[in-house]
Amino acid sequence: MRDLLALVRGRFFLALCRLRGLDVKIGRGLRIYKKISISGSGRVEIGDNCIIAGIPGDSSQYVCLETLNPTAVIHIGDDASLYAARIAAKFRIIIGDKVLIEEAGIMDTDYHTIAKDRGTPANESEDKCRVTIGNRVCMGARSSILKGTTIGDDVIIAPGAIVTMSVKPGSIVAGNPARMLSMGG
């Protein structure tokens, strides 16, 4: 019953997005259990059989997908589970299939410079800043991925990790800045 309701809610959300004129492409079988917000003029693509939910009992249960540019792209593959994930793209964020993201943040921009005027950073470009996440990646709670990182397949990101560098496939990373706990093959 709950799953059926979530399916209906997914259809309803897609219709609502069309009505608002957002550039959104959503695959078959999206299930929405908690709140989701998509904002911005960029393109958002979500694959088949995705799940939007919150970790039961947690106070922050929103999934936020935000594009800051008309040319920005967020792509999420098939069978993804997003539990209170927050994704903000200025250039391009590509996420693979079968990922699990728990209460984590992904962004490919710093929003502001470190200079006194706090203006828009000038030296950011798509080649430098884009974020690519492989298949079957699991992200723990309260972790975040910063700009310019490439994360391979089968990586596990421990809760609380701040990933600032690229990660090899199959490894487990933890800490701030994230270091390897175990190497992948």
Added chain:
Amino acid sequence: MLQDKIKGLIKRIVENRDDILPYAIGLSRGLCYLIYYKLFKNNVSIAFPFIVNAKVRIIGPGTVTVGKGCRVMKNAFKGLTILTFSREATVTIGNKCLLGGTTIRCQQAVAIGEKTMTAISLIQDSFLMPRNGNGEDVNGRLPRPQSITIGRNVWLGEACFVMKGSTIGDDCVLSSGTWCHDATYQDYVLIMGNPARNAIPIDKLLRLKGEL
């Protein structure tokens, strides 16, 4: 003898008069929670003075025991969240703990001793949730969940992460943003770092500062 006691009580009330109203509200609110869990949830047992100033959520089939005199503070309005994933999971919280903004996610066992203070922190005895949304096991390559033991009179700072397998001794202090995982710490040490590496005995720190 009795007069002195009454005088002391009145003095304490006058000294803490700003705290009386929140205490009374919390006591009545805690009583409501206590009656609710007594009536509807068999796996949760909470002892009587339970003072609640923020939201409390206890979810899941596991056994949860909260000692007497615990208080849930209004820490950024986050409240106390206890989440158990299976029937075997047990969460034990000792007497007179100050809990505010804590999230406990338990698959095996979490034990917290007496008089422990916590800020907004996460205590989790596994890396990830047991299953993803499609019901597939995601913890296959990870080590099994391990139980967590936190001793008496421990102070957990803000944004702490206590991960699986960590054992923290009595009177310890965890600095802000500490991330500890699979390690045993002795009594009365200061633990810091993300990931936490070396623990400093607090005796030594106080001696260096000239406070002991």
